[in-house]
Amino acid sequence: MENGSSNKALKPMDSEQLREYGHRMVDFIADYYKTIETFPVLSQVQPGYLHNLLPDSAPEQPETLEQVLDDVKEKILPGVTHWQSPSFFAYYPANSSVAGFLGEMLSAALNIVGFSWVSSPAATELEMIVLDWFAKLLNLPEQFLSRGNGGGVIQGTASEAILVVMIAARDKVLRSLGKKALEKLVVYSSDQTHSSLLKACQIAGIHLENCRMLKTDSSTNYALRPESLQEAVSGDLEAGLIPFFLCGTVGTTSSTAVDPLAELGMIAKSNEMWFHVDAAYAGSACICPEYRQYIDGVETADSFNMNAHKWFLTNFDCSLLWVKDRCALTEALSTNPEFLKNKASQANLVVDYKDWQIPLGRRFRSLKLWMVLRLYGAETLKSYIRNHIKLAKDLEQLVSQDPNFEVVTPRIFSLVCFRIVPVDNDEKTCNNLNRSLLDAVNSSGKLFISHTTLSGKFVLRLAIGAPLTEEKHVMDAWKVIQEEASFLLASQVK
Numbered sequence: 001m002e003n004g005s006s007n008k009a010l011k012p013m014d015s016e017q018l019r020e021y022g023h024r025m026v027d028f029i030a031d032y033y034k035t036i037e038t039f040p041v042l043s044q045v046q047p048g049y050l051h052n053l054l055p056d057s058a059p060e061q062p063e064t065l066e067q068v069l070d071d072v073k074e075k076i077l078p079g080v081t082h083w084q085s086p087s088f089f090a091y092y093p094a095n096s097s098v099a100g101f102l103g104e105m106l107s108a109a110l111n112i113v114g115f116s117w118v119s120s121p122a123a124t125e126l127e128m129i130v131l132d133w134f135a136k137l138l139n140l141p142e143q144f145l146s147r148g149n150g151g152g153v154i155q156g157t158a159s160e161a162i163l164v165v166m167i168a169a170r171d172k173v174l175r176s177l178g179k180k181a182l183e184k185l186v187v188y189s190s191d192q193t194h195s196s197l198l199k200a201c202q203i204a205g206i207h208l209e210n211c212r213m214l215k216t217d218s219s220t221n222y223a224l225r226p227e228s229l230q231e232a233v234s235g236d237l238e239a240g241l242i243p244f245f246l247c248g249t250v251g252t253t254s255s256t257a258v259d260p261l262a263e264l265g266m267i268a269k270s271n272e273m274w275f276h277v278d279a280a281y282a283g284s285a286c287i288c289p290e291y292r293q294y295i296d297g298v299e300t301a302d303s304f305n306m307n308a309h310k311w312f313l314t315n316f317d318c319s320l321l322w323v324k325d326r327c328a329l330t331e332a333l334s335t336n337p338e339f340l341k342n343k344a345s346q347a348n349l350v351v352d353y354k355d356w357q358i359p360l361g362r363r364f365r366s367l368k369l370w371m372v373l374r375l376y377g378a379e380t381l382k383s384y385i386r387n388h389i390k391l392a393k394d395l396e397q398l399v400s401q402d403p404n405f406e407v408v409t410p411r412i413f414s415l416v417c418f419r420i421v422p423v424d425n426d427e428k429t430c431n432n433l434n435r436s437l438l439d440a441v442n443s444s445g446k447l448f449i450s451h452t453t454l455s456g457k458f459v460l461r462l463a464i465g466a467p468l469t470e471e472k473h474v475m476d477a478w479k480v481i482q483e484e485a486s487f488l489l490a491s492q493v494k
Contacts, residue, residue, distance in 0.1 A: 021065055028069055029101075029322050032077075033084070036468070040445025043087045045078055081448065086468035087477060090251070090450035091467030092281045092415075097313035099375040102314045103368030113361045118342045120364070124351055125364035129152055130373065134308075135322060136377055137287040143298045144322040146351075150394040152322040153329075153356040159196035161305040161321040164329065164357060166200045166245055169302075171332040173244045186210045187245045190224035190259060192252040194278065198296035210241065218455060221409050222257040224248065229267050229297040237271075246273050248301070250294050251282025253416050254452040254461075255409045258282070258294050265300020270358035277301045280319070284311035285413050287390065288382045292414070302328075310386030311385065311414075311465050314372050318365050388414040391474050392464045398478055404485055408454055414464040418483055419457065423492075424442045433488060440484040447477045 044188045053075045083094045114123035115440060131152025135144050144150045155161045176182055183208055189197055191213040193478070201211050212232045225317060233243045246268045248259040250491075268275035277298055283306025285291040299303055303323045308314040334355035336345075344350045354360050392414040399405045399418045408417045420437060422430035435458055438451050449462050460481075464474060 024065060036082055036085050039082050041082050041087050041448040042442045042445065043079050043081045044445060050075065050079060082467065084466060086466055086470060086473040087447040087463060088466045089462045089477060090448045092310050094316055095313045095467055096310060096312060096315050097372065097467055099372045100313055100315035103371035107367045108362040110364055111303045112364050114364055115343055115354035115360050115362060116340060116352040118344055122136060123364045124353060125295060126370060128351060129372050130366045131320060133373060135318060139292060140304065140322060143303065143324040149224045149325050149326060150322065150324040152320060153353055155319040155321050155357060156317045157319050158278060158305050158307055159199060160358060161194055161319055162278065163200040163203055165276050165303040166204050168328040168332045169245050170204055172328055173242065181242060183207060185244045186212060186241050188212045188214065188229055188232060189247040190214050190216045192216055192222050192254055192257050193247055193249050196255050197247050218409065222252065222255050222454065224264065226260060226267060227265040227266060231265065233271055241273050243273050247276045247278055250277060250279035253412060254453060255411045256282060256415045258412060261297030262300060265297050269300060275301045276303045278305055280307045281307060282413050285385050288385060304402045308369055313467065314368050318369055382418050391417055391471060395474055395478060404489060408459045414479050416462045417459050419459050424439050434458045434460060436488055437485055441481055444480060446480050
């Protein structure tokens with residue numbers, strides 16, 4: 001019975017109930033994916049909509065699964081932006097897949113809390129193995145493999161990854177120069193680096209006035225110029241400050257710019273700075289030999305990060321971080337309370353991932369990545385990524401051929417940055433027109449794109465990477481964009 005009586009003992013792990021409910025839930029989810037194209041991609045609800053639809057307090061008595069699923073269908077789904085829709089082209093992709101879903105399901109079923117090796121040995125050891133597998137797919141230097149002094153670890157997001165390595169870098173300097181040196185520590189990146197860097201600085205106690213977001217422009221396709229970095233570092237050294245952390249990016253959020261890692265790494269090394277490489281989105285593409293060149297120079301880095309949950313068919317969250325020196329992490333982040341002590345850890349026979357991250361607890365996330373790699377295989381995954389890049393290349397060509405539009409910065413991976421062209425060099429009117437186009441396209445519910453600004457230009461971003469996206473979805477999206485643009489341009493003429 002689903003309702004049960006209130007005085008009946010609760011048995012939450014009833015295997016037969018799980019079997020029954022599980023079948024129904026899988027059917028519900030399968031039907032969702034089967035019909036996903038019928039939903040508006042971007043939710044069209046107004047703020048506070050759900051407060052009017054749900055009760056003020058939790059139910060006193062059990063309700064049926066049917067009641068809950070009915071509410072999901074009628075009340076929750078209208079407020080969902082459908083990231084797995086084939087017409088989702090905003091931000092960057094957040095891939096789901098059957099393999100990733102099954103791994104997530106298994107992780108949820110086991111529900112271990114893998115803070116240390118002894119708390120679930122398989123969780124730690126599988127993570128080490130899978131991160132080594134992935135490092136080899138990326139052809140990362142051997143120092144990043146677990147058999148040496150380095151290794152990989154799964155973080156929740158790239159934001160966590162950059163915070164973890166910044167704290168490690170900070171403490172390494174402070175152990176040498178003393179705690180009072182904190183106010184002199186300086187961080188460097190381009191102005192295209194993800195905002196998570198500034199957030200990490202705030203959390204790690206780095207003064208924001210000591211964060212150098214170095215200006216980029218179209219002359220380098222918005223990549224960081226080594227000369228700009230060297231000039232900033234030299235100026236700070238002369239002022240008695242301490243350069244300690246550099247973040248380079250492969251595939252920036254705005255436009256997929258690629259920083260010149262080898263040259264930046266040389267500057268970092270000569271100034272004893274920690275060099276972190278953020279390849280959150282584009283790292284997935286670098287398993288393809290023809291795109292591996294974009295992380296050339298990674299051998300100069302101290303840490304490297306990419307998100308398997310973006311473009312690698314692994315359900316969120318699964319951010320992969322590799323370091324050359326694991327001791328830098330553990331010295332900054334380890335705690336050893338009595339209640340966590342055990343023979344394996346005390347004898348230094350094992351890795352305890354609690355000392356490689358911010359929280360103590362951690363999920364069995366490696367199961368998802370392991371299942372994705374095993375059920376699809378490296379060659380299939382490469383083909384998957386190549387297909388998205390081809391679709392983006394075809395779209396870029398279509399944009400270039402339309403006299404109403406221009407490609408703002410060259411496409412590298414599967415993101416196309418474009419806009420309606422300005423008339424009579426009137427950038428202000430052009431920006432407003434593109435802003436109106438974005439609103440019109442997204443309000444249609446037929447697709448979802450996002451925007452950025454580059455050199456003061458309001459730019460539309462169309463990122464191809466949703467698991468269900470095919471050529472027809474890209475062509476349909478381009479048709480909607482053209483139609484809405486034609487309407488807006490005609491209105492301008494009137």
